[in-house]
Amino acid sequence: MEKTLDNARKYEETGKEAYNPKDRPAFHLTPFIGWMNDPNGFSFYKGQYHLFYQYNPYSLYWDSMHWGHAVSKDLLHWGYLPAALAPENFYDSFGVFSGSSMELSDGRQLLMYTGVIKENDIDTQTQCLAIGNGTDYKKSEKNPVINTNQLPAGFDSSNFRDPKIWKDEQGYYNCIAVSKKTDGNGAVLLYRSKDAIDWNFESVFLENDGSIGHMWECPDFFELDGKKIVCLSPQDMCAKEYKYHNGNGTVCFIGHLNKEGNKFIAESDNCIDYGIDFYAPQTIKSPDGRTIMIGWMQNWDSVNLTDRQNRNWFGQMSLPRELSIINGKLYQKPVKEIENFRQKQLLIKNQRVDAIFSNKELKGRCIDMEIAIIPEKNFLSFTINLAMDEKEDKKIILTYNAVKELLTFDRSWSGTRRAICNISECKVKASPELKLRIIMDKYSIEVFINDGQQVMTNTFYTDLNADKISFEAQGSVIMNIEKYDLDI
Secondary structure, three states, X not given: OOOOHHHHHHHHHHHHHHOOHHHOOOOOOOOOOXXXXXXXXXXXXXXXXXXXXXXXXXXXXXXXXXXXXXXXXXXXXXXXXXXXXXXXXXXXXXXXXXXXXXXXXXXXXXXXXXXXXXXXXXXXXXXXXXXXXXXXXXXXXXXXXXXXXXXXXXXXXXXXXXXXXXXXXXXXXXXXXXEEEOOOOEEEEEEEEOOOOOEEEEEEEEEOOOOOOOOEEEEEEEEEOOEEEEEEEEOOOOXXXXXXXXXXXXXXXXXXXOOOOOOEXXXXXXXXXXXXXXXEEXXXXXXXXXXXXXXXXOOOOOHHHOOOOOOOEXXXXXXXXXXXXXXXXXXXXXXXXXXXXXXXXXXXXXXXXXXXXXXEXXXXXXXXXXXXXXXXXXXXXXXXXXXXXXXXXOOEEEEEEOOOOEEEEEOOOOOOOOOOOOEEEEEOOOOOOEEEEEEEEOOEEEEEEOOOOEEEEEEOOOOOOOOEEEEEEEOOEEXXXXXXXXXX
């Protein structure tokens, strides 16, 4: 089938009969049909949140990138709009890759994306525009608006992508995009424009010295609690103790701009997420002033080994998260809207656990559970078994080792049949207590640690009948639980 927007929309129409929300996550966005990866154009426009995404409607695997499109009033219930962009022009004939959006002064919505050409197995990547009304978009006659001849010397035109656009206080449009240097490492490039059409190269905004992966992808830049933030998704990272262990992951740089405002000076770097499945995050400023982040809840190294289980969709977005800076560190917590859908509260107070503890009411696959673990003198370890079946041979295991101060997420017993990475870890302090907030949907778990100081996100595809929860301890702890079912 020719990959035009009209054909993509017609194909989506044929998929309506096969769409079944029962086999989807309850509150994590999936593609309408086919494949999903990076979030694109995350924005608030005309009274609702818009989230575009990298999209192949024709297959459950990456190919022929389009932009899918969904909207929401509350960041949890998503409705699908027709595909927004397709690879139908010469300059984007191989794919409409990732990008961002903003509202123009005349009320129209601007999408900025990477157009890709493939000739003789070599990509050429440029930055392009489309403008529309929230449903339909027309590509600019001046595309590509940032061409490869606007790359500084020593940068690679086959790795030049993922524009993030914003307007500054002086009325100039700014765009950062990533490219690869001749040494194989990535960098963030800054461009400026008076009208979003004619762009000039401004500076190398932030540069990789090879210490955090090689190529960088999906840059985001914003201000948060008085600090400037750059978020990136590096490829091919090497672990640094318990940071950057998942190969293709995420990093948050906290810092400031130089006097000219054209270079970012990083003061610190840290993982955004310590799990396996979180990539390419984007942020927005909500109407009430919150900074909210969402990411692709998957890992490039495992996607082609993950069983599609006869589904007609593949790929999920993370739960949207509210961001803040506390004591110089990035904190994340679930968006407050999720608390409106809590049902069936279960409270367990001052429960001593020194062996195995379970409760017939402790179960569920769509839950919001807050746990406070208070160590006693002989405390060695604490384990939470989630999504466990009746035989207890299928389960997700979350363990805290008090001696090593190490929290481990292990999905090895979730039913996986491939040699993929199943274990993620992070260093965590449990003094005076360890606080965990566990958000579980049908096929994912997001663990917010110590009020959001760290997060671990992982997907799994255990049968939905596996819904038991139990606890174990070596030594003794006092445990407090506040658990809700989520009806979304």
